[in-house]
Amino acid sequence: MNGKPLHEAFNRTAYPITGHGKRNIGVLKDALNAYDGDLDSDIYGEGSIIEGFQGKMAGILGKDKAVFFPSGTMAQQIALRIWCDRKGVKRVAYHPLCHLEIHEQRGLHELHGIEPVLLGGKDRLISLGDVQELYGKVACLLLELPQREIGGQLPDFGELEAISACCRERGIALHLDGARLFEVLPYYQKSAAEVCALFDSVYISFYKGIGGIAGAILAGDAGLAEESKIWKRRHGGDLISLYPYILSADYYFEERLPNMGRYYEEAVELAGLFNKCQQISTLPAEPVSNMFHVHAALSKERLEPLLIELYEETGVGLTHYLRETGETSCYFEISVGDRYALIPKEELHRAFAILDEKLAAVL
Numbered sequence: 001m002n003g004k005p006l007h008e009a010f011n012r013t014a015y016p017i018t019g020h021g022k023r024n025i026g027v028l029k030d031a032l033n034a035y036d037g038d039l040d041s042d043i044y045g046e047g048s049i050i051e052g053f054q055g056k057m058a059g060i061l062g063k064d065k066a067v068f069f070p071s072g073t074m075a076q077q078i079a080l081r082i083w084c085d086r087k088g089v090k091r092v093a094y095h096p097l098c099h100l101e102i103h104e105q106r107g108l109h110e111l112h113g114i115e116p117v118l119l120g121g122k123d124r125l126i127s128l129g130d131v132q133e134l135y136g137k138v139a140c141l142l143l144e145l146p147q148r149e150i151g152g153q154l155p156d157f158g159e160l161e162a163i164s165a166c167c168r169e170r171g172i173a174l175h176l177d178g179a180r181l182f183e184v185l186p187y188y189q190k191s192a193a194e195v196c197a198l199f200d201s202v203y204i205s206f207y208k209g210i211g212g213i214a215g216a217i218l219a220g221d222a223g224l225a226e227e228s229k230i231w232k233r234r235h236g237g238d239l240i241s242l243y244p245y246i247l248s249a250d251y252y253f254e255e256r257l258p259n260m261g262r263y264y265e266e267a268v269e270l271a272g273l274f275n276k277c278q279q280i281s282t283l284p285a286e287p288v289s290n291m292f293h294v295h296a297a298l299s300k301e302r303l304e305p306l307l308i309e310l311y312e313e314t315g316v317g318l319t320h321y322l323r324e325t326g327e328t329s330c331y332f333e334i335s336v337g338d339r340y341a342l343i344p345k346e347e348l349h350r351a352f353a354i355l356d357e358k359l360a361a362v363l
Contacts, residue, residue: 006320009308013317015347017270020211020256020337028213031248041241045229053246057217061202062193065225068246070237072179072216073104075203078231079218080140081112083173083201087139093117094142095126097149099177125155128162134172141167144177145184145195148333151283151293152180157188164198174198179205182257183289186264206249209263209290210256211337215245259338263290267336273348277356278363283331290336294319298362300330306358316343316351 010016021027042050050068058066069075077100080092092108094100096118100108108114117138120126125147134141143163146152155163167174176199181192188195196202201220206212218228232238267287274280279297296303300322311317319332 006304006308006322009311010317010320013311014315015339015343015351016317017340017343017348018317018319018335018337019339021339027211028244028248031212031251032244034251035247041243042246044240045232045238049243049246053250054217056250057204058219060192061196061204061217061219062191063196063202063219064222066217066219067225067228067232068242068249069216069218069232070214070239070242070245072203072205073099073107074232074235074237075216075218075228076100076142076175076177077104077108077112078228078235079175079201079203079220079224080108080114080142081231082224082227083140083175084112084114087137087171087173089137089139091115091117091136091138092140092142093119093134093138093172095120095144095147096122097147098142098144099148099179100142102149123150125150125153126163127155128159128166131163131166134170138172140173140175140200142175142177143199144179146180146289146291148180148291152287152289152291153284154184154187154288157190160195160198173200175200176202178202180208180289180291182260183209183263183291186261187288206245206253209260209335209337210249210252212249212252213245215242215249256338260290262341263336266290266340267292267334270334270336270340273352277352278359280359291334293331293333295325295329295331296322297329298359299328300324302362303330306362310351310355310358314347314351314354316347318351318355 040047054066054068084090090113092114094116101116108116119134120130126143146154164174181204185192201224204217206215267290271282271287271292274282274294281295283293283295304322307318322330322332324330
């Protein structure tokens with residue numbers, strides 16, 4: 001199967017369990033309707049819209065300055081380039097499944113000549129021991145919180161503090177890939193500023209858990225912010241106006257930040273339902289944010305028609321895709337958002353009871 005039947009069946013369900021809703025034009029319209037149509041746009045990185053939002057986010061993250069970027073890919077490559085220039089070393093360390101390594105077509109190396117050092121194993125988090133044993137000079141260590149490609153796992157906060165102290169002792173800059181930073185705060189029971197205090201620079205996204213159109217913030221010291229503006233212009237990211245991204249980011253940030261605790265609690269509840277089903281397990285076993293991975297001890301070819309039947313019988317949609325992990329296993333990712341709370345509990349529990357029955361029948 002090419003995956004389209006599952007995707008189409010998922011789109012027909014009355015109760016999809018993931019995300020905030022469809023990414024359609026209404027997402028932007030709803031955000032823009034909240035603002036005065038006479039509000040002046042930003043122009044090439046200047047104006048009250050962009051400067052006010054940058055100042056607001058710098059305060060929330062506890063950093064001197066913040067700069068708005070059209071994409072996180074651009075923001076992070078620029079942050080690492082600045083740290084390499086400052087340290088005089090063209091090497092940075094990060095996890096083998098870091099976004100820069102597996103999703104950016106070697107952009108860091110091709111555009112900036114920076115050599116990545118892959119730290120730790122693919123199936124686990126970077127540990128303090130990995131950092132202590134890091135060989136040779138590196139300008140910067142990037143940590144992703146949570147580590148998406150291994151189910152959204154997180155280090156203990158004490159481990160994070162120890163890694164931060166180790167980097168500072170060794171003169172290594174510590175950069176946070178905080179694409180989902182706000183989603184992990186309920187687990188850590190910390191503010192964004194408390195987490196970011198352990199890092200020298202921070203990137204956050206506005207289209208993942210926040211649910212905006214696109215856009216990112218890079219925050220750090222005042223010098224890093226000013227240097228990043230120059231690199232943003234070089235990368236072609238200094239568009240004449242970015243206000244559709246900025247306004248949607250601000251609108252959905254204010255709307256969804258108060259819900260992050262609920263999304264996290266619902267993710268724990270949902271993972272519990274999955275783990276009661278035969279041949280199903282979640283990673284982590286108990287989520288530490290609003291996202292986790294669902295692993296099935298069943299091939300994609302066998303699970304897909306089973307899920308399509310489930311969707312048609314119950315109207316509850318679990319996922320629109322499956323990814324193979326072996327000949328007899330596959331997985332998918334769950335991110336809990338606004339949709340989950342709209343599902344009647346009796347319908348949800350019925351769907352999982354039927355799922356368990358179907359899985360038992362194929363043993």
